[in-house]
Amino acid sequence: xxxxxxxxxxxxxxxxxxxxxxxxxxxxxxxxxxxxxxxxxxxxxxxxxxxxxxxxxxxxxxxxxxxxxxxxxxxxxxxxxxxxxxxxxxxxxxxxxxxxxxxxxxxxxxxxxxxxxxxxxxxxxxxxxxxxxxxxxxxxxxxxxxxxxxxxxxxxxxxxxxxxxxxxxxxxxxxxxxxxxxxxxxxxxxxxxxxxxxxxxxxxxxxxxxxxxxxxxxxxxxxxxxxxxxxxxxxxxxxxxxxxxxxxxxxxxxxxxxxxxxxxxxxxxxxxxxxxxxxxxxxxxxxxxxxxxxxxxxxxxxxxxxxxxxxxxxxxxxxxxxxxxxxxxx
Amino acid sequence: xxxxxxxxxxxxxxxxxxxxxxxxxxxxxxxxxxxxxxxxxxxxxxxxxxxxxxxxxxxxxxxxxxxxxxxxxxxxxxxxxxxxxxxxxxxxxxxxxxxxxxxxxxxxxxxxxxxxxxxxxxxxxxxxxxxxxxxxxxxxxxxxxxxxxxxxxxxxxxxxxxxxxxxxxxxxxxxxxxxxxxxxxxxxxxxxxxxxxxxxxxxxxxxxxxxxxxxxxxxxxxxxxxxxxxxxxxxxxxxxxxxxxxxxxxxxxxxxxxxxxxxxxxxxxxxxxxxxxxxxxxxxxxxxxxxxxxxxxxxxxxxxxxxxx
Numbered sequence: 001x002x003x004x005x006x007x008x009x010x011x012x013x014x015x016x017x018x019x020x021x022x023x024x025x026x027x028x029x030x031x032x033x034x035x036x037x038x039x040x041x042x043x044x045x046x047x048x049x050x051x052x053x054x055x056x057x058x059x060x061x062x063x064x065x066x067x068x069x070x071x072x073x074x075x076x077x078x079x080x081x082x083x084x085x086x087x088x089x090x091x092x093x094x095x096x097x098x099x100x101x102x103x104x105x106x107x108x109x110x111x112x113x114x115x116x117x118x119x120x121x122x123x124x125x126x127x128x129x130x131x132x133x134x135x136x137x138x139x140x141x142x143x144x145x146x147x148x149x150x151x152x153x154x155x156x157x158x159x160x161x162x163x164x165x166x167x168x169x170x171x172x173x174x175x176x177x178x179x180x181x182x183x184x185x186x187x188x189x190x191x192x193x194x195x196x197x198x199x200x201x202x203x204x205x206x207x208x209x210x211x212x213x214x215x216x217x218x219x220x221x222x223x224x225x226x227x228x229x230x231x232x233x234x235x236x237x238x239x240x241x242x243x244x245x246x247x248x249x250x251x252x253x254x255x256x257x258x259x260x261x262x263x264x265x266x267x268x269x270x271x272x273x274x275x276x277x278x279x280x281x282x283x284x285x286x287x288x289x290x291x292x293x294x295x296x297x298x299x300x301x302x303x304x305x306x307x308x309x310x311x312x313x314x315x316x317x318x319x320x321x322x323x324x325x326x327x328x329x330x
Numbered sequence: 331x332x333x334x335x336x337x338x339x340x341x342x343x344x345x346x347x348x349x350x351x352x353x354x355x356x357x358x359x360x361x362x363x364x365x366x367x368x369x370x371x372x373x374x375x376x377x378x379x380x381x382x383x384x385x386x387x388x389x390x391x392x393x394x395x396x397x398x399x400x401x402x403x404x405x406x407x408x409x410x411x412x413x414x415x416x417x418x419x420x421x422x423x424x425x426x427x428x429x430x431x432x433x434x435x436x437x438x439x440x441x442x443x444x445x446x447x448x449x450x451x452x453x454x455x456x457x458x459x460x461x462x463x464x465x466x467x468x469x470x471x472x473x474x475x476x477x478x479x480x481x482x483x484x485x486x487x488x489x490x491x492x493x494x495x496x497x498x499x500x501x502x503x504x505x506x507x508x509x510x511x512x513x514x515x516x517x518x519x520x521x522x523x524x525x526x527x528x529x530x531x532x533x534x535x536x537x538x539x540x541x542x543x544x545x546x547x548x549x550x551x552x553x554x555x556x557x558x559x560x561x562x563x564x565x566x567x568x569x570x571x572x573x574x575x576x577x578x579x580x581x582x583x584x585x586x587x588x589x590x591x592x593x594x595x596x597x598x599x600x601x602x603x604x605x606x607x608x609x610x611x612x613x614x615x616x617x618x619x620x621x622x623x624x625x626x627x628x629x630x631x632x633x634x635x636x637x638x639x
Binding site for chain 1: 535536537539540541542543544545546547548550554555558559632633634635
């Protein structure tokens with residue numbers, strides 16, 4: 001997989017937001033590649049910059065107050081960050097599609113599901129009304145909504161949450177994009193529906209070879225469908241590894257903390273373990289490593305040195321001085 | 331469909347109840363104000379006054395009057411003879427005045443909606459630019475200036491200084507333009523503010539972001555995904571807007587010398603023309619009721635989540 005050309009190449013992306021008292025650096029030099037047909041997980045707490053990263057890819061960062069401070073996003077040799085509005089419009093939905101977190105609010109309540117599905121295919125694929133309707137019904141069928149043709153005339157409020165997320169997925173996939181960005185697609189759904197939606201995504205991916213960027217704070221989701229994982233903290237990627245390797249042997253203390261805070265079946269502890277402290281204020285970052293105030297293994301050097309993302313062994317990278325030292329010692 | 335019919339029946343029943351209440355209150359109020367239709371500056375000979383009162387059924391006991399008049403209205407839609415205008419029935423006065431006032435109100439409302447919504451959309455899409463600031467400043471002025479002041483200024487400007495419009499009269503488009511403008515402008519200003527607020531609120535909605543993420547052109551996003559939702563508060567306001575236009579036209583018809591209902595209404599009140607005043611009040615009640623029902627229907631058409639009840 002990784003031998004082929006990457007579909008999307010994000011390099012040193014930087015995004016900040018202007019607030020009353022500071023320039024908040026939400027994304028601070030994020031780099032990653034997405035290869036055809038793979039699923040990349042983007043994991044982190046709220047405010048770690050994972051959503052903003054992807055909004056930036058789509059050109060959806062609200063400006064102002066948002067600002068792209070630097071970096072490139074290469075897609076088919078073009079830097080998406082420099083494209084005009086019109087050029088971006090031909091990529092959004094057509095080449096790169098997005099599924100949002102909350103299916104209850106992500107659909108337009110005043111338009112039928114059919115209208116919302118077909119307006120996209122009619123625009124991007126130039127389908128006639130009839131063709132678009134037929135294709136929309138096929139898509140609903142594909143995502144497991146029964147009686148598709150009839151349901152096209154229904155409004156979003158006539159669907160349940162899980163069904164709406166299926167509609168979102170049908171919509172996102174209707175132009176057969178190369179890349180699907182799924183921003184916490186299962187967070188707002190209950191657990192049984194979550195599993196169904198994940199199965200659906202995996203299944204559709206295998207059938208169509210779509211690449212997926214899965215944004216989530218749920219490591220269970222990552223374990224289920226991701227090939228590679230990026231762990232983000234305070235606007236940076238702090239660990240990058242294959243999913244198996246990450247779960248087997250996390251290197252960054254933040255990743256270790258995340259994994260430890262998962263509920264486990266082989267433990268009967270009353271309380272879940274948590275990472276102490278709060279994520280840093282992105283407007284006033286501490287010197288040195290931004291995770292240091294919460295880090296259990298921090299050394300003196302962490303106070304002054306902001307670690308870069310460094311290769312530990314062939315398959316993984318971590319931005320942690322301690323982990324990097326250990327890797328050298330071994 | 332069955333929903334709709336049930337809703338309309340319910341509204342109709344409410345309207346009848348409301349009309350009856352309005353009739354009763356107006357009847358009592360009119361008769362508790364000092365004076366009567368025939369108490370002018372010079373007093374009439376007692377014999378003539380007696381005959382007049384007999385002709386208009388004013389010599390009957392109040393409850394009898396209340397009942398007789400009500401029966402006439404319900405069974406024959408007959409609002410009786412005008413007490414101030416000789417040889418005119420109230421129905422005749424309404425039939426002559428209503429088309430004028432209605433035309434004026436429709437022109438004013440359409441003008442107000444078109445101008446207000448356009449201004450609101452422009453200032454929301456280009457928010458915090460010069461255009462936004464200028465439009466919203468104009469809107470504040472429009473809301474603050476009463477329409478009779480506006481009318482005087484407009485007459486001064488467009489009738490005397492730049493002579494493009496006639497000062498009054500009725501019939502041609504040119505004669506409608508100025509009063510409709512003065513009547514509609516304050517409403518337009520309010521609608522502009524409402525639609526701007528509505529647009530700004532809609533722009534932050536998740537589904538608008540979805541629409542952008544679908545790759546729709548900016549214009550389509552605004553017109554199809556932002557505007558309809560932003561218009562809901564404007565639609566709700568149309569009920570009060572009609573009331574505002576109707577009361578506004580009372581004054582403007584006087585200023586522009588228009589043969590509408592408004593001028594009759596004022597005369598009826600000052601001259602204690604019991605029958606004409608009653609006819610006016612009931613007509614306005616019906617108009618407002620019908621408009622509010624239409625507004626509810628429009629709301630339900632735009633927003634499928636709304637259930638008519």
